[in-house]
Amino acid sequence: MKNGxxxxxxxxxxxxxxENGVKLIFGHPGEQILAFYDELRKSPIKHVLMRHEQGAAHAADGFARSSGKFGVCVATAGPGALNLVMGVATSYKDSVPLLVLTGDVSTKERGLNGFQDIDLCGVFEPITLKSLCPQNAQDAIIKLKEALFLLxxxxxxxxxxxxxxxxxxxHVNFEIISSKSFKGDYKPPIKKTEIRKCIELLKKSEKPLIFAGSGxxxxxxxxxIKRFIEKxxxxxxxxxxxxxxxxxDxxxxxxxxGTRGTPAANFAGENCDLILGLGCRFSERSMAPLxxxxxxxxxxDPSVLKGDLKIGMDVKIFLNEILDFDFNIKSSWSHxxxxxxxxxxSENFIDFKYxxxxxxxxxxxxxxxxAxxxxxxxxxAGTHTTWVTLYRKVLKPGTLLFSGGFGxxxxxxxxxxxxxxxSENESTVLINGDGGFQMNIQELATLHEKNLPIVICIINNHSLGIIRQWQETYYGGSYQIELKNPDFVELAGSYNIQSTRVNSAGDVFKAVEKAMKTKKPFLIDIDVDPKENIPLPKIHDL
Structure with missing residues (x-):
């Protein structure tokens, strides 16, 4: 095509x-977004058809966390867009970059309470960094460029x-695609005065602790950060x-x-005299041991800053500003x-009863x-997350994924x-409870269609285990937590996914090892003790 x-x-x-490098979009089509889908059909961008819009948002979130790039999800108006809300809120709470595209009824029909009409910008505004509502076609392109720049x-x-x-x-003119219709000029300021104050505080500290966030x-x-702490x-x-x-390691x-933290980290939080938080949010759970x-x-993000000295700037730029300084902390703290x-x-948290x-x-x-x-x-989300948190040592970002802020x-x-x-089809293991697994169980169809090397391990205690424990511990007894589950092995078979069931020590390792060798979808239903409890947090405001 030519300009004009x-x-x-x-x-x-x-x-x-x-042109901005998007290669993959997760979504589910519907009437009001079909014009976009028609163009996507002709594009090299691959679309992953999720079976529910919540699944699309969560999949885009998982993509972003494992790849280090922003994820993209799309849905139609009304119910389609509202089904994205859970996943978008999840990404918002954990600061995961996501581009969320929703179709809507025509502008002349908005606000009239007609079919599928709802104030989507009002819905998404509190769970996004920005909810952009273009007024015309050209404005839509400008706002997309703004969103991509900010992401x-x-x-x-x-x-x-x-x-x-x-x-x-x-319609718009073809040249708008390559024109500088959005002039981004986001340059995080270098806060020289605050940096000098931080340096002085670090020099005076005898027991400093670096608290690292996903920023x-x-x-x-x-x-x-590695050079800074090692130096x-x-x-x-x-x-x-x-x-x-x-x-x-x-x-x-x-x-x-914080809550579910290691003994050493929480001990450091209790006894340090200075915390330098880098790219973190200081949630109530993180601050529990302080x-x-x-x-x-x-x-x-200046809106999340807390503490005695607040420095609103990019953490990489900040670290580069202080890397040349020497801070001589007392070796007795490290000892x-x-x-x-x-x-x-960490294993002292766990009372093994083999x-x-x-x-x-x-x-x-x-x-x-x-395995x-x-x-x-x-x-x-559920009981299994505590055990995974305590057992898994993470050696690389993006290799242990969990929605921590929203859960x-x-x-x-x-x-x-x-x-x-x-991760370009790296072997992936999903550890799921039987309750949580059934919340988006329809995505087994997507898994089968894409034939991905994902091993699903269902920790099956036939109940909402963590809720049962809270009820029995603090509310006098359990209620409405027992689950009459389907046969997960037969269910997997109905999706043409290989599966097996195990219930004995030693057999789990063998089953996971075997499943991973297939390099295909595989489901393992693991029957476990329905009455086993997790260790309750020692640091938590109930």
Missing amino acids: EQITCAHALVKVLE QNGPTGPIHINLPKDILLN LIWSGALKE NDFPLATTYPARGVLEE HPLCLGLM RNPKIVHVNI ELNEYSRKHP LDSPLKPQQAINEIIN SKDAIIVND PMGYGLPASIGACLG
Whole structure:
């Protein structure tokens, strides 16, 4: 096509996505978004047909976490768009970059309470960094370029664009695709005064602790943080999404801090005199072990800053500004932490009761992890996440995925599909409870269609295990938590997915090892003790 020629807005949107390196979109078509799908049909961008829009959002989230790139999901108006909400909120809580595209009724029909009409920008505004509502076709292209720029340069999280049907069908000039119709100029300021104050605080500190968040991953600062802590002998703890920022077998890595954190990380949080938070959010769960240290917080998103010294800038730029300084902390602090780690290994959280029958869930999960050391592990929500958190050592970002901030059931299966595709079909193991697995069970169809090397391990206790434990511990007894499950093995067979059932110690390891060798979808139904409890958090405000 030549400049001056007219193309539909839908055509231009797809071309802009192509030029910005988008290769994969997760979605589900519907009437109001069909103009976009018609152009996608002619595009080299691959579309992954998820069986539910919630699955599309979770899959785009898993793709982003495993690939380090932003994910893209698309849905139609009304019910399709609202089905995305759970997954978008999940990404928002964990600061995962997502481009969320929704169709909508035509502009002349909006606000009239007609078929599928609802204020989508109002719905998405509180769970996105921005919810953009174009007023015409040209504005839609400008707003897409703005969203793509922010996804790659600004604070990370989902950005939503609402696309009414008539706007998608209206025409724009072909040259708008390559024109600088959006002039991005986002340059995080270097806060010289605050950096000098931070340097002075670090120099005075006798027991500093670096608290690493996933902002270090999205800013591409992994080399800088490793150099910084090794040069200065600083201990480092992480949030859940940041696990793997520093290899968890590194002598300076204390592991996860907060609720479900390691003994060493929580001990450091209780006893440090200064915390330098880098690219983290300081959630209530992360801050649970803290007594009263000084807090220096560096984050590109000024809205999340907390503590005594707030520095609103990119963490990579910040680290490069302070890398040349020497901070001589007392070696006794490192020695104290090393001694505590030696005397209080993470395994002390776990009371193993290795019995032949019934199989304990922690033993099953330990065998799964031992049989899949090089695989990406994806969690859902429920009892099993505690055991995975305690057992799995993370050596690289994007290899242990879990929705920590929102924790929806149903995340695991679609997220594992996205994670596998985002890692270019690396072996992926989904560890799921029987309750959470059934929340998005329809994505077995997507898994079969794509023939991905994902091993599904269902920790089947025939109940909502963590809810039963809370009920029995704090509310006098269990209620409405028993599950009359389908036969998961036969169910997998109906989707032409290989499967097996195990219920004995030692057999789990063999089943996972065998399943991974197939390099195809495989489901393992693991019957475990329905009455086994997890260790309740020692640091948690109930």
